[in-house]
Amino acid sequence: MNVGLVLVLLSALPIGVYLLVTGGRDLRAAHTIRQHDPxxxxxxxxxxxxxxxxxxxxxxxxxxxxxxxxxxxxxxxxxxxxxxxxxxxxxxxxxxxxxxxxxxxxxxxxxxxxxxxxxxxxxxxxxxxxxxxxxxxxxxxxxxxxxxxxxxxxxxxxxxxxxxxxxxxxxxxxxxxxxxxxxxxxxxxxxxxxxxxxxxxxxxxxxxxxxxxxxxxxxxxxxDESGTVRRLLLAGLPRVVGGLVAVFVAVVFVAGTLFL
Incomplete structure (x- = not known):
C-alpha cells in the first residue's frame, strides 16, 4: 500500500477524535442552553x-x-x-x-x-x-x-x-x-x-x-438565545459527523491491516 495513503489513514483517527470532542462540546452547550430560559x-x-x-x-x-x-x-x-x-x-x-x-x-x-x-x-x-x-x-x-x-x-x-x-x-x-x-x-x-x-x-x-x-x-x-443555539448546532453537527466518518475510516483500515 502507498506509504502516503497509510499516513493519511492513520492521521484520520486523531483528527476524528478532535472533531468529535469539539463538535460534541458545542452540541452539549446547545442542549444545556435549551434547558433554560433567559x-x-x-x-x-x-x-x-x-x-x-x-x-x-x-x-x-x-x-x-x-x-x-x-x-x-x-x-x-x-x-x-x-x-x-x-x-x-x-x-x-x-x-x-x-x-x-x-x-x-x-x-x-x-x-x-x-x-x-x-x-x-x-x-x-x-x-x-x-x-x-x-x-x-x-x-x-x-x-x-x-x-x-x-x-x-x-x-x-x-x-x-x-x-x-x-x-x-x-x-x-x-x-x-x-x-x-x-x-x-x-x-x-x-x-x-x-x-x-x-x-x-x-x-x-x-x-x-x-x-x-x-x-x-x-x-x-x-x-439571542435561539440564535445562539442555532450557531452552536451549525458549528457542532458537521464536526461530529466528520469525526465519526474519520474514526470509522481509521478503524476499518486498522482492522483490515491486522486481520487480513
Missing part, C-alpha cells in the same frame, strides 16, 4: 448557580481595540491565514490568532449585571476579508501587518515590461467582536459580585456572571 436581570440579585440572560452589551470601565479593524469593542477573536499551495494541493495555514476582552454589563429593562468574559466560549458574528496577491490592504489591516512579525504583506510584483506579475499568497483576515451597544446573550455561573463598586440606587445587581464549576458551559454571543 431571566430578567433584576432576578439575579443575590442569585447563585447556572443562569442565562440577554440584553444590550454596555461598557463597564474599559474597552479593548480589535487588532484587525482597530474598532473599539468589549471582546474579540481574530485569525489570520495564508493560502499555501504545493503542486496541485493547497490549504489555509494560520499565521496569527488571538482573543481579548474586558468586563462588561448586560443591560435589560430591569437592570444590569456584570460579566467577566474570561474563559468563555464566544460565538460572535464573523467578519472576513480575503486579500489576493498584490492587492492593497485596507488601512487598518496594513497597520496590523506593519506591527506584526507573524504576517508579511503579499504585495510583491515582477515587472515584465508589458505587464506586471503579482507575487505572493492569498490572505484571509477573520475577526469576531462583541461591539458596544450590540445584542448579547450569556449563559454562565452567577455569583456574588464582591467588587464593591455598586452605587446606592443603581440598577446594577450585586451579581457577576463568569466561568465556574457550577455550570458545564460558559457561552457569550451577540444574538
Amino acid at each position: 431571566v430578567p436581570v433584576w432576578s439575579l440579585q443575590r442569585h447563585t448557580g447556572p443562569v442565562d440572560v440577554e440584553g444590550t452589551a454596555c461598557v463597564d470601565e474599559r474597552t479593548v481595540t480589535a487588532p484587525l479593524t482597530g474598532k473599539t469593542c468589549l471582546a474579540y477573536e481574530y485569525e489570520v491565514e495564508e493560502y499555501r499551495s504545493n503542486n496541485d494541493n493547497g490549504s489555509w495555514e494560520t499565521l496569527d490568532s488571538g482573543m481579548g476582552g474586558v468586563d462588561f454589563f448586560i443591560e435589560d429593562d430591569s437592570g444590569r449585571v456584570r460579566v467577566d468574559p474570561d474563559g468563555s466560549d464566544m460565538h460572535l458574528e464573523t467578519h472576513t476579508i480575503t486579500v489576493d496577491p498584490g492587492e492593497e490592504l485596507p488601512d487598518s489591516l496594513a497597520r496590523y501587518v506593519a506591527t506584526t512579525d507573524e504576517v508579511d504583506a503579499q504585495d510583491g510584483t515582477i515587472n515584465l515590461l508589458i505587464t506586471e506579475l503579482k507575487t505572493g499568497n492569498r490572505q484571509r483576515f477573520t475577526e469576531r467582536r462583541l461591539d458596544v451597544g450590540s445584542e448579547v446573550y450569556a449563559f454562565g455561573q452567577a455569583s456574588r459580585d464582591t467588587s464593591g463598586d455598586r452605587e446606592w440606587g443603581s440598577s446594577q445587581v450585586d451579581t457577576i456572571l463568569h466561568a465556574g464549576n457550577a455550570t458545564p458551559v460558559f457561552v457569550i454571543s451577540d444574538t
Whole structure:
C-alpha cells in the first residue's frame, strides 16, 4: 500500500477524535442552553448557580481595540491565514490568532449585571476579508501587518515590461467582536459580585456572571438565545459527523491491516 495513503489513514483517527470532542462540546452547550430560559436581570440579585440572560452589551470601565479593524469593542477573536499551495494541493495555514476582552454589563429593562468574559466560549458574528496577491490592504489591516512579525504583506510584483506579475499568497483576515451597544446573550455561573463598586440606587445587581464549576458551559454571543443555539448546532453537527466518518475510516483500515 502507498506509504502516503497509510499516513493519511492513520492521521484520520486523531483528527476524528478532535472533531468529535469539539463538535460534541458545542452540541452539549446547545442542549444545556435549551434547558433554560433567559431571566430578567433584576432576578439575579443575590442569585447563585447556572443562569442565562440577554440584553444590550454596555461598557463597564474599559474597552479593548480589535487588532484587525482597530474598532473599539468589549471582546474579540481574530485569525489570520495564508493560502499555501504545493503542486496541485493547497490549504489555509494560520499565521496569527488571538482573543481579548474586558468586563462588561448586560443591560435589560430591569437592570444590569456584570460579566467577566474570561474563559468563555464566544460565538460572535464573523467578519472576513480575503486579500489576493498584490492587492492593497485596507488601512487598518496594513497597520496590523506593519506591527506584526507573524504576517508579511503579499504585495510583491515582477515587472515584465508589458505587464506586471503579482507575487505572493492569498490572505484571509477573520475577526469576531462583541461591539458596544450590540445584542448579547450569556449563559454562565452567577455569583456574588464582591467588587464593591455598586452605587446606592443603581440598577446594577450585586451579581457577576463568569466561568465556574457550577455550570458545564460558559457561552457569550451577540444574538439571542435561539440564535445562539442555532450557531452552536451549525458549528457542532458537521464536526461530529466528520469525526465519526474519520474514526470509522481509521478503524476499518486498522482492522483490515491486522486481520487480513
